[in-house]
Amino acid sequence: MASQLASRLQVPRLELDSIRHQADWKELPDEEFALKTKAFVSQEGWVVDGNYFAQVTERVVWPAADTVVWLDVPKSLVMRQVTLRTLKRGTLRQELWNGNRERLRNAFSLDPLKSMIVWSWTTYQPVQDRYDQATSDPKWEHLTFIRLRSQQAERQLLEGVTPPS
Numbered sequence: 001m002a003s004q005l006a007s008r009l010q011v012p013r014l015e016l017d018s019i020r021h022q023a024d025w026k027e028l029p030d031e032e033f034a035l036k037t038k039a040f041v042s043q044e045g046w047v048v049d050g051n052y053f054a055q056v057t058e059r060v061v062w063p064a065a066d067t068v069v070w071l072d073v074p075k076s077l078v079m080r081q082v083t084l085r086t087l088k089r090g091t092l093r094q095e096l097w098n099g100n101r102e103r104l105r106n107a108f109s110l111d112p113l114k115s116m117i118v119w120s121w122t123t124y125q126p127v128q129d130r131y132d133q134a135t136s137d138p139k140w141e142h143l144t145f146i147r148l149r150s151q152q153a154e155r156q157l158l159e160g161v162t163p164p165s
Contacts, residue, residue: 001071001154002049008161009047014040016050018097025100030055037061045164051127062134067144070131071154075124082120083107 006013019036022028028036037056040046041064048061062068089096090104102116112119135145148154 001069001158002047004158005069005161006047008158008163009045010163011045011047012040012043013047013049015097016048016052016056020050020052020055021097021100023098023100034060038064041065053130062140062143065143067146068131068134068140069157070145070147072128072131072147072149073151075121077151078120078124079117083117086116 002013002015014037016037020028020033027033033052034056037048037060041048041061048065051057086102086107087104088094089102090107093101095101103114106114107117109115110118112122131145131147134140134143135147146157148157
């Protein structure tokens with residue numbers, strides 16, 4: 001979604017995972033993560049993809065943003081997509097960022113720090129709650145929240161986006 005949105009808007013896109021997860025899955029320290037993200041969002045137009053609320057979303061991205069697109073699809077759909085994507089990446093040894101690859105065996109781990117499937121399951125509701133609270137928080141009144149509850153709504157949003165003239 002973020003990639004397609006950035007393409008239609010003709011602006012750069014930053015996938016937060018690509019700077020958070022350095023080689024060998026080493027996490028970039030929070031301050032450096034925030035500085036790199038801040039440099040990106042200092043541009044005229046951009047799309048940022050990811051949820052790192054405490055580290056950068058609420059400290060760096062949202063203060064510089066005008067719109068937040070919230071993909072609020074059912075947990076069953078999220079889990080199906082994450083499971084299929086994780087198994088595909090693990091099986092094909094697909095490179096993600098900075099030489100990192102998901103390990104197929106991690107898909108079967110019960111540790112949310114190893115398994116994207118378990119992480120998605122355990123963080124789904126807290127992330128939903130955080131977005132829901134943000135939509136009514138006066139701190140974020142400068143933001144337009146676009147809440148998309150289906151894949152059809154995602155397609156409709158993208159179809160309605162036209163490049164700047």
